[in-house]
Amino acid sequence: MKKLISLLTVLVVTMSCSKDFIERNPISTVSTEVLYKTDKDFQDAVIGIYQPFQTQYLTFWQLSDLPGDDTEQQHSAAFDLVNMNNFIINSSLNVLSTSWLNYYQIIFRANTVLSNIEKADPALVTRKDRHIGEARFLRAMAYFDLVRIFGDVPMLLAPIVATEAAQKGRDKVDTIYDEVIIKDLLDAETKLPEKYTGTDVGRATKGAARALLGKVYLTRKDFARAEAKLKEVTTMGYSLLPNFNDLWDYSKDEHHAEYIYDIEYVDGGLGLGSTFSNIFAPNLSQIINFFGLKGAGGQNGSPTEGLFSLYGPTDKRKAISVAHVIDGLVDRNGTFIPMTPIDATSYTKKYMSTLVNPNDSKANWKVIRYADVLLMYAEALNENGKTAEALTVLNQVRARAGVPAYTGLGQAETRDRIYTERRLELYLEGQRWFDLVRTGRALPVLEKQGMKPYMTVFPIPLNQIQVINNPTIFPQNPGYD
Structure with a gap:
């Protein structure tokens, strides 16, 4: 799957969006018949839907982890990240505008596939159901992220021209859950296979659709449906890896028993890898050399002292999840390597991977793994x-x-222990901020960090507000005007 995405990157770029979602035009009727005819045409088009997720999830942690209490921006030169960490948030932040465009690019491509596949000849498009399932899964995932980040957003179910989009207002979150996210995932789970082989490994599966749907139900506090759906996932053959560290050993296959769905990056050396190994590493030569990195460390996403304090003395996750720079490192020969912080005093080892080139890591972003399912x-x-x-x-x-x-805990205490376990298990995996918001604990936990009551969603990007220029149908989120 990683290689398929890389081979089609050039083709995908030619179909990319312009600077605003409202400026996107559907593929013309002349080119549609040429582009969408055979099964391979639709397979290539579906791969094009996956591709913007690679770009989006390079910075997803800035929205999903950095505002929380487990991650902080110690490297002070990254002003936007420091501001996000401290809830000094305005609608001009680059991560907001790029996220909006990435998600609507995904939605546009999914809508284009779904609109064209309806009239496709089943004799030529032999995997029609699978293509529909993948497109619906990816569209649902994009909308799920969008509503959690921005709240009410435009609900687009088909490609539209600029004049139509300019009149399209923001739809309610509940409507988008009911009419797109849940319907898409329910349909996707009936059409997607349980697993793939060969170059198709990495595509969305039935288990991924069910796991994401379980998370959707949990987010909406529909605990009965969440329990039923997540129970289904536990019967599908997934299991925890015996060794937590193996999840972060990039010399091994990331598609293991605990894997459910990742954002896939091409193996390092091709220029299409992820940036995670660099952006989360301290900028210290000892660390760069020890882990076999290339280039500088970004010193971003540092674990907080509050998170350090939660790990018990026997917790095997601590050594790979969080680390203090001053604790140094021990090489294979047992030699201690001392270090002195330059800026960031703590970091995570989760994403450290040997690199051929800077910012070209083989590390994927884990969207859902089996431990997450068990905790949900x-x-x-x-x-x-x-x-x-x-x-x-x-x-x-x-x-x-x-x-x-x-053993023997009551419901309230068990609830708190589950919340804590998610912090220990899923640090810097895109969960903490959304967990705090969905459970109603964001403001009590983060008020001292600068959060205000209205900040459970982020502002709509300023450029989108300006393009529509109609607060009646496209208002800014309260508090950000």
């Missing part, structure tokens, strides 16, 4: 009054981490 399932069970069952599921994750099992 435990949360749904507990909210449905099944606390004993919830503890059994929660303890699966704790056993792998080497920490004691929980």
